Amino acid sequence: MTSILLKSAAVAFISVAASLLLTLIVVPAMGFPVSRTIWLSSTVCPLVLAWVASASTFWQTDRLKSAHRELARAHAQLAAAHRRLQEKASRDDMTGMLNRESFFAALDGSRRKSDRGALLIIDADHFKKINDSFGHLTGDEALLLIASAIERGVRGGDILGRIGGEEFAAYLIGATEQEAKRVAERIRREVELIRFRPVDERTIPLTVSIGGTLCAEEANVSDLMRAADRRLYQAKHRGRNLTILDADIPAAA
Missing domain, CATH: 3.30.70.270 (Reverse transcriptase/Diguanylate cyclase domain)
Structure with missing residues (x-):
């Protein structure tokens, strides 16, 4: 969980930096002053949205990886059980020799x-x-x-x-x-x-x-x-x- 929070925080701060950079370029180019409201919107919106979206994505990805690992483990156990059953089916119950x-x-x-x-x-x-x-x-x-x-x-x-x-x-x-x-x-x-x-x-x-x-x-x-x-x-x-x-x-x- 800590890893997910750290990764999503990194994505959020990168989003904020990108948003601020675009604000400094685009808003003056359009002839508008960079007001306090614009600074706040350019900071808070990407921070909240990117953090929530990235955290959700990383959490889903982590769950999917865990599910894949569990599935691989179950598959390995099933294959081992199948081999044991095949071996047992090929053997004479009394002597252990091949039937x-x-x-x-x-x-x-x-x-x-x-x-x-x-x-x-x-x-x-x-x-x-x-x-x-x-x-x-x-x-x-x-x-x-x-x-x-x-x-x-x-x-x-x-x-x-x-x-x-x-x-x-x-x-x-x-x-x-x-x-x-x-x-x-x-x-x-x-x-x-x-x-x-x-x-x-x-x-x-x-x-x-x-x-x-x-x-x-x-x-x-x-x-x-x-x-x-x-x-x-x-x-x-x-x-x-x-x-x-x-x-x-x-x-x-």
Whole structure:
């Protein structure tokens, strides 16, 4: 408020100076004497009018600037909330991994940048038996342990998603065949090492079967999923707790 009064006072005094200057030039030029009344009118009128008008203008301008700042702040808060909602909508509620739709979108986006990489599909073995024997809450605990093991097994920057009830997927960005095999086997081993004791201190084994495929340059996401699914089916058919990448069929540890 003080700033507005000072600025409007400056405008008022400039107006008075300009009015007096014009009075000294114009009135004598018209052949009239500069009387006390003319001096008073030339001083008071611009002083009052300019002060009130400029104060009102500066006050409105200040309010408008404040409104713009508030609007910008609200817009920033809304954008941040929108980003948080988008992030939440893209994540699986239980594991925090990307959900199915978001995983495939991220996979497709990564494929557009680089054709090199490998896709792994990871499925928990005999998981229905855990749900049937101990209930779905215990099954959820087991899923969280498996999800954590998968996260430990992949490399930084790889894309992870939960694409089904007990099915996960990992896209290994830029991975060679040997790197993909090492990551797949590391995931399998991390899950196998879990000591899951839901009740009575009895350890329930947790294992996963993994099917994977290298990303051919011309293959789309559907092609990659079908190829990895075939390898996963082979891993399940050959006894589970197994990783199969392309035509390679290693023995389970």
